[in-house]
Amino acid sequence: MEAPMRWTKKYGKFYGIFEGPNPILISTDLDFLKEVFIKRFSHFHARKPFPIAPDPNDERGVNMVIAMGDKWKRLRLNTNPAFSALKMKQMSPLINDSVTRLLRCLEKRCEEGKPFNIQSEFQGLTLEVIASCAFGLSINSVEDRNHPFLTACRDLFNRLGNGRLRVLVAFMFPEVRRLLWKFFIFLRLFIKTDPFSKLRALGFEAIAARKAIHDPKKRRVDLLQLMLDTQINSTNGQAVSNSDQEELSGLNMNGETGPTVQSSGELKTKKIADRQGLSEEEIQAQANLFILAGYETTSTALTYTAYELAKHPEVQCRLQAEIDEHFGDDTEISYDTIQKLTYMDMVICEVLRLHPIAPQIIARQCVESCTVNGLHLEKGLVVAADVWSIHYDPELWGPEDTFSPERKAHRHPMAWLPFGAGPRNCIGMRFALMEAKIALAGLLKRFSIQACQETQIPLKKVERATIVPESGVIVKLIRREM
Numbered sequence: 001m002e003a004p005m006r007w008t009k010k011y012g013k014f015y016g017i018f019e020g021p022n023p024i025l026i027s028t029d030l031d032f033l034k035e036v037f038i039k040r041f042s043h044f045h046a047r048k049p050f051p052i053a054p055d056p057n058d059e060r061g062v063n064m065v066i067a068m069g070d071k072w073k074r075l076r077l078n079t080n081p082a083f084s085a086l087k088m089k090q091m092s093p094l095i096n097d098s099v100t101r102l103l104r105c106l107e108k109r110c111e112e113g114k115p116f117n118i119q120s121e122f123q124g125l126t127l128e129v130i131a132s133c134a135f136g137l138s139i140n141s142v143e144d145r146n147h148p149f150l151t152a153c154r155d156l157f158n159r160l161g162n163g164r165l166r167v168l169v170a171f172m173f174p175e176v177r178r179l180l181w182k183f184f185i186f187l188r189l190f191i192k193t194d195p196f197s198k199l200r201a202l203g204f205e206a207i208a209a210r211k212a213i214h215d216p217k218k219r220r221v222d223l224l225q226l227m228l229d230t231q232i233n234s235t236n237g238q239a240v241s242n243s244d245q246e247e248l249s250g251l252n253m254n255g256e257t258g259p260t261v262q263s264s265g266e267l268k269t270k271k272i273a274d275r276q277g278l279s280e281e282e283i284q285a286q287a288n289l290f291i292l293a294g295y296e297t298t299s300t301a302l303t304y305t306a307y308e309l310a311k312h313p314e315v316q317c318r319l320q321a322e323i324d325e326h327f328g329d330d331t332e333i334s335y336d337t338i339q340k341l342t343y344m345d346m347v348i349c350e351v352l353r354l355h356p357i358a359p360q361i362i363a364r365q366c367v368e369s370c371t372v373n374g375l376h377l378e379k380g381l382v383v384a385a386d387v388w389s390i391h392y393d394p395e396l397w398g399p400e401d402t403f404s405p406e407r408k409a410h411r412h413p414m415a416w417l418p419f420g421a422g423p424r425n426c427i428g429m430r431f432a433l434m435e436a437k438i439a440l441a442g443l444l445k446r447f448s449i450q451a452c453q454e455t456q457i458p459l460k461k462v463e464r465a466t467i468v469p470e471s472g473v474i475v476k477l478i479r480r481e482m
């Protein structure tokens with residue numbers, strides 16, 4: 001976590017490291033990063049290769065994070081509409097249901113009057129929400145902390161943090177990556193109880209269950225259904241609905257240069273092929289990915305927010321005033337009202353600036369040699385943003401590195417990177433922010449979060465697949481006078 005910050009202080013805005021034999025250029029030069037991530041995207045559309053992963057061009061079972069080139073573009077084009085503002089609004093009642101259950105649990109915590117780890121409450125919430133939206137499953141992990149789905153996901157994230165030796169071997173000898181991956185797939189044929197296999201099986205079950213529903217009145221609007229609809233639409237020769245065309249125009253291999261998908265190199269405009277619907281294997285792979293990408297990240301964002309609010313009661317009071325002004329006694333926290341909470345937005349932005357959750361993934365691989373701002377970059381080179389140094393840069397954010405939501409009025413498009421940047425940024429950003437805001441509005445309307453003796457300040461963090469508090473965040477809840 002701290003190493004790139006130290007190196008940036010020592011070597012400046014550009015320097016290189018090797019991961020095994022693989023060269024990585026690390027930079028904090030915002031204009032250069034803007035070229036790589038946004039403007040020259042057609043030369044940098046691949047991610048840094050994952051140490052142990054399937055072949056990115058593999059037709060089956062590749063998810064959007066791993067896929068490259070035309071394969072990635074087709075997955076993203078087909079999935080983007082599911083994350084539009086309209087679809088978020090339609091999905092928000094599902095989130096509200098889970099938040100209502102969360103509030104009942106928090107009511108009990110408050111009555112007990114004892115300190116508790118708020119991270120595990122948020123984990124129950126975000127897993128329930130993403131399982132509902134990505135798989136159509138009702139798992140009630142908000143109340144049932146030992147739900148097999150929740151334990152499988154926790155187990156999976158703990159495992160992702162282990163296996164450093166495997167990762168080291170894969171970095172040192174890139175040619176064994178695919179072999180290692182095939183070996184693990186082979187093992188899974190026999191060990192059907194591992195969390196990956198469980199998730200995969202659940203994904204296929206969910207697709208089959210959804211396909212068996214023929215009554216349009218029973219149709220749910222969720223991520224799974226919207227991905228299945230791409231199959232129907234493409235059979236009709238209409239891969240995406242007209243209302244989604246606008247959303248799709250935002251995805252552009254050329255970054256900022258206009259709505260048409262065009263590029264140099266191998267990425268050509270292939271409108272029909274791009275919009276060909278998703279296969280079942282692909283839907284299952286994306287649904288699994290959403291569980292992994294949406295569960296721990298969003299619960300961690302909520303946990304860091306609780307930590308900062310507990311430490312800064314004055315910010316919490318101002319946020320509560322904003323929530324009271326907009327919500328009155330309504331029980332349902334509507335999507336439209338959430339959009340009006342400008343201070344809430346500033347608070348979350350500031351939390352994610354101080355606590356980036358997945359900065360290590362914000363990197364691109366050069367797929368075609370080129371020169372960017374006078375620097376020649378060879379095909380295969382990985383360019384990574386040093387997110388920590390950028391987020392804590394006093395020239396960008398002012399001399400204080402304390403929590404101060406008001407400072408948001410900013411800046412360069414590459415100065416704030418919690419969700420990455422460019423056409424390959426986080427597809428779930430809108431979803432995560434909506435969920436976090438609904439949860440916080442519900443919570444802060446009824447309770448105040450209070451730091452106590454057990455609250456670890458400063459917070460120790462640990463780097464696993466994401467960067468999380470080492471032992472959660474312990475707080476107390478106090479009921480508000482209404």
Ligand code: HEM
Binds near residue numbers: 064290361427431
């Ligand atoms: C606070 C919560 C979240 C954070 C901080 C976060 C962060 C990130 C980051 C940093 C990236 C890499 C972006 C880049 O390389 O430019 C990413 C990618 C991604 N995220 Fe998120 N994420 C969050 C929530 C979610 C949710 C809820 C979902 C799905 C429901 C999701 C799905 C994805 C996917 C599929 C990608 C890969 C996109 C691609 O390669 O085209 N994320 N996320």
